[in-house]
Amino acid sequence: MEWASHWLHFAYRSTDIFNNGVADTCAELGIVVTAHTPLGAGMLTGNIKSVSDIPKGSFKSFFPRFQEEALKKNFLLVQELQKLAEKKGVTAAQLALAWVKNKGKDGKPFIVLAVGARSVERVKENFADVVLTEKELQDIKEVLEHNPVMGDRFPTAFAAHTEY
Numbered sequence: 001m002e003w004a005s006h007w008l009h010f011a012y013r014s015t016d017i018f019n020n021g022v023a024d025t026c027a028e029l030g031i032v033v034t035a036h037t038p039l040g041a042g043m044l045t046g047n048i049k050s051v052s053d054i055p056k057g058s059f060k061s062f063f064p065r066f067q068e069e070a071l072k073k074n075f076l077l078v079q080e081l082q083k084l085a086e087k088k089g090v091t092a093a094q095l096a097l098a099w100v101k102n103k104g105k106d107g108k109p110f111i112v113l114a115v116g117a118r119s120v121e122r123v124k125e126n127f128a129d130v131v132l133t134e135k136e137l138q139d140i141k142e143v144l145e146h147n148p149v150m151g152d153r154f155p156t157a158f159a160a161h162t163e164y
Contacts, residue, residue, distance in 0.1 A: 015144070018103060026109035033109045035100045037116075041066075044096045046082055049075055063154065070151030077147035084139055090130050098130035099140055 017023045017033070026033050041060055042048050051061075051068050060066040065074055078092065085095040097113060104111035117123045132140075 018108070023103075023108050027107055031109060033104070033111045034114050035111050036114045038100045038113055039093050039096055039115065043074065044078060044081070045091075045093045046078055064151035065149065065153065067151060073150040077143065077149065080143045080147055081140070084136065084143065088130075088136060090128070091125060094125060094128055094130045095132075095140070097126060098132050099137070102132055102137065 017026075023033065025031075039045055041063075043065075048054060048060075048066075048071070051066070051071060054060045054066060064070055081095060082092045085092045088095065090098075097115065100111060100113060113126075115126045117126055
């Protein structure tokens with residue numbers, strides 16, 4: 001089996017590999033997908049609600065999805081996902097991570113989560129075993145369809161060197 005890694009960046013915020021053939025090809029070739037920054041660099045935790053929540057000098061301030069107008073729009077997606085998470089009795093981060101893990105089932109490539117944490121409590125939260133029902137997966141799909149992510153993944157000059 002060939003072991004390589006493809007990077008899926010920002011969980012809900014960059015789902016293109018599931019629609020453009022990359023995930024299917026990875027599954028076919030036995031390539032493991034690494035979900036890098038699956039909580040959207042903190043966005044999907046709900047801790048970043050506005051530009052003022054981004055620490056001065058943070059790399060996030062350079063990314064189009066963290067610019068003021070995009071951030072306002074993207075936080076609407078986070079709020080909708082938080083409602084689903086509350087209904088299930090989990091955090092938005094747990095919901096997001098469970099969704100990413102679920103994308104690695106049913107003939108899709110195996111997905112490894114690359115999640116950061118600054119405390120033991122956050123590590124435990126991130127790796128709680130959250131199982132999503134078909135109804136919950138459908139609800140997430142509908143939220144994603146009605147709340148498209150605004151802003152490019154990377155600044156233009158950087159993206160030219162990272163896109164596949």
